[in-house]
Amino acid sequence: MPDPLRLYVDAQFTSPYAMSVFVALHEKQLDFDLSPVDLGALEHRAAGFSQLSLTQRVPTLVHGNFSLSESSAITEYIDETFAQGTALYPAEPRARARARQLQAWLRSDLMPIRQERSTEVIFYGPASAPLSAVAHQSAKTLFQVAQALLPDDAENLFGEWSIADVDLALMLNRLVMNGDAVPQRLASYADRQWQRPSVQSWVALERPLR
Amino acid sequence: MPDPLRLYVDAQFTSPYAMSVFVALHEKQLDFDLSPVDLGALEHRAAGFSQLSLTQRVPTLVHGNFSLSESSAITEYIDETFAQGTALYPAEPRARARARQLQAWLRSDLMPIRQERSTEVIFYGPASAPLSAVAHQSAKTLFQVAQALLPDDAENLFGEWSIADVDLALMLNRLVMNGDAVPQRLASYADRQWQRPSVQSWVALERPLR
């Protein structure tokens, strides 16, 4: 019997990083248990979860007696550990490097978009305030990078689908689903990515009322 | 003749992410050219660099006709592309996953330490203000994580040296070199890591006056 897998995520199912790992496990056709952690009630600071996650963050994946946090480290681990299902990263070294670049960039830059268009916009409903000037500047950079990386008429960034498509589509959908202006080619890409069954499994999770 | 390597870094040589890639290239015994980018003069937004880096960030590595940004993506690429020299990541899958977790965490959390103890503390001289309450809390988390990951009497996190040792030692040295209180075992670890010749090559770079 294989080691069981358990994924700890935020109880609202709005963390883009939790979503990325959830989608990865689905793409790999792995059975796993889902454990919501109520961050509002500080459950992530309680001794049990704190020992598992080390850094008190979600997502955390527990695989047998090994627990791991940080979503990009988790998706790399899943891809290396399980051969079944869909590959999460491109096989070609430079495409794989580019996917890692994009994952790291989306997690460390574009703060104005992440703040003014939290993922509640996607999973609960639109925000009312227009984008600030700095958020507009961040959006411009996001569009330039996405336009440069996404080939014309391509469904995915790197030929075959990869986990970087999920992360980029999520970032674009912070704007698309709020009704902010997004270049049509990028909005169409984000829409198509959103229809992927593994993504729709996350979207369909039953969320607590706000 | 192999494709040439060029590394773009900040002109003050204070970026911890530029340092991580610089050290990686040294550990791999690779010849490369170093190109300082004056961020204060907005050289990273000029057309030439902007096209190379895509996201207008340092570090950026150019390898032949391929250019790549985001330090952790770059060190992964270097490790996969060049077999020579010292391995940058642990070979054992779970240790490698832990190294990636640590890299991702050090780049996305601990913001109060990164703000109140910028790397100018290390490369130019100590800061005068004491740590705020939130920075103390961040330091406490940092120490807990480092204590949990570093085995007793160990020189490195994962047996053999890895690039994660550089990143953790840099984060600890923001505090150690400023005279802030750090548990002795962790301060000794950071001191030893700092003596590594590849790290000392970065420390010894001639910096512009402030």
Ligand SMILES: [Ca+2]
């Ligand atoms: Ca995380």
Ligand SMILES: [Ca+2]
């Ligand atoms: Ca519901």
Ligand SMILES: [Ca+2]
């Ligand atoms: Ca970078």
Ligand SMILES: [Ca+2]
């Ligand atoms: Ca000098």
